[in-house]
Amino acid sequence: MKPFVLIAEDEKAVAELLRYNLEREGYDTAVAPDGDEAMLLLEERLPDLVLLDWMLPKVPGIEVCRRIRSKSETANLPVIMLTARSEESDRIRGLDTGADDYVTKPFSTTELMARVRAVLRRIRPALVDDRVTVGDISIDRTTHTVSRNGEEIHLGPTEFRLLDYFIQHPGRVFSREQLLDGVWGSDVYVEVRTVDVHVGRLRKALMSKGGEDPIRTVRAAGYSLRSN
Structure with a gap:
């Protein structure tokens, strides 16, 4: 079974770029344009990893991450935070909230795909064919x-x-x-x-x-x- 990645991103161009590159590497994907939709999709199908934009409409990504960590069924779900906020204090806040990795925009898709593999390898090694x-x-x-x-x-x-x-x-x-x-x-x-x-x-x-x-x-x- 293909690893399933939930993309929570409100910028359509960025979401499409992420979807395209993930599916090219063999992942299944779903896209949520806001925090509410991300939480609904999480309930419908548990992903293997979440790419989570910090600045989501309705429910901010940082709050989505907090809710993911607060529920027993998603507490160990891998999360990579995507954000334009590059200050060290923001990065620390994101990681302290429970993100497994933190990537600032603009990002290299090659590097991001490597980070996705690295997080899955560390947390769910059976999903990654290296x-x-x-x-x-x-x-x-x-x-x-x-x-x-x-x-x-x-x-x-x-x-x-x-x-x-x-x-x-x-x-x-x-x-x-x-x-x-x-x-x-x-x-x-x-x-x-x-x-x-x-x-x-x-x-x-x-x-x-x-x-x-x-x-x-x-x-x-x-x-x-x-x-x-």
Whole structure:
């Protein structure tokens, strides 16, 4: 069964971004645009994790978090608080209320997905598949290791994130802009040609033990990871 994440977020664009990225990684989702709706959805179906905006209409996220912790059936429910409030005192208040993690806006979707996996791994480890294999390439997110045909491949941090992004959708072609947003984050300025440099490094590392080139370059479109 897929892990189920409740997204409590009133900004439609942010909610849709979260929904899209979570479902792309294999999660089921539901969206609540305000605190009242979030509490109703919690009663209808208990999620495995809640992404909770602090500034929700009707019932603020901080109060939703307090109510979650006050009920026996949801007391141990993982909660990641999302907020534009970046002051240390706000972060401490959020964590003291019971949030398991605290992410400030704007955020990198890649980092947020990693935080979701980290919280689930810590609290509900059976829900997280940290080892994925596509063809002869295997990636282990827990140990941060990669192997091809059983031989370990050494990757830099950016190349590891790039491979992780590719391996989630083998065969899919990603444009350079999509890779920039997905791997580096939309809030970080990086030149488009930087993608080519890191794809080149990833390709070289994956071929260092021999074998065919696993990364396909699609003219005028982008790159994809071969699925077999």
